[in-house]
Every structure is written in structure tokens, then in C-alpha cells.
Amino acid sequence: xxxxxxxxxxxxxxxxxxxxxxxxxxxxxxxxxxxxxxxxxxxxxxxxxxxxxxxxxxxxxxxxxxxxxxxxxxxxxxxxxxxxxxxxxxxxxxxxxxxxxxxxxxxxxxxxxxxxxxxxxxxxxxxxxxxxxxxxxxxxxxxxx
Numbered sequence: 001x002x003x004x005x006x007x008x009x010x011x012x013x014x015x016x017x018x019x020x021x022x023x024x025x026x027x028x029x030x031x032x033x034x035x036x037x038x039x040x041x042x043x044x045x046x047x048x049x050x051x052x053x054x055x056x057x058x059x060x061x062x063x064x065x066x067x068x069x070x071x072x073x074x075x076x077x078x079x080x081x082x083x084x085x086x087x088x089x090x091x092x093x094x095x096x097x098x099x100x101x102x103x104x105x106x107x108x109x110x111x112x113x114x115x116x117x118x119x120x121x122x123x124x125x126x127x128x129x130x131x132x133x134x135x136x137x138x139x140x141x142x143x144x145x
Contacts, residue, residue, distance in 0.1 A: 015130070020135050022083070022129030029119040031081035033091065037071025040064065070094040078123065081132020084126050092120035 051060040098113035
């Protein structure tokens, strides 16, 4: 009972606990985005004709390809913790554009890209955590001791 009380009353989370939380958050944020990218691949012909009125001014086809790259490949990288910050930054930019596009829609439509934007901005700030490929590849000598 004491451990539960301590946990519920703002006892600081251990470093391991924080790393596990980041791992789960990365997996959740990446896994929830992949179906959107897969849907764009499955309906590529439909999206290629009119991809949200060329959202960033580089052409519909490049915008669609970059969106699929972000939503599928960056999400997979994020799940594995491989270049976590760049992957999260690309996904955050993707959600910023989606939020801009849906800005005047109903809140129920706008809230999803904003929620993803918050998740990815958080991951840009904190990185992949201890349980990531980044941690294995880019350990400093101080961390190895």
C-alpha cells in the first residue's frame, strides 16, 4: 500500500521507469500513425489526383510521397528508436501541415493531428530514451562506464 501511495503522490519515477515510459510512448506514437500511411499507399491513385490541394506548395505528388515516408518509415524508425529525434521532427512537421489543413474543420477532426503533433514534439524534446537503437549507437564514453 505504501508503494502505491508513494507512486500516486508524485514520487519521482526512476530512470528505468522513465525509459520504459518513453519506449511505450514511442511505440504508441509510431504504431498509431502507420495505418494512416498504409491507407495512403493503398489509395495512392486517389490521393495522387488531389492530395489536399498541394499542402506545402511543392506539388501534390512530392507532398504525397513525403507524407507516406513520414507516416510509414519515420513511424517505424520511431518505434525502434532509430534516429528518434529526426523521425519525430519529420512526423511533427507532417502533423503541423495536417493541422493547418484541418484548422477550420470541426474540433473532432482537428484534434487528432494536434494530438499527434503534441506526441511528436514531446519526443523531439526528450529523444528516444535508454531503450532505443539511438542509445546503442550513440552512447558517449561517460554513459558506457
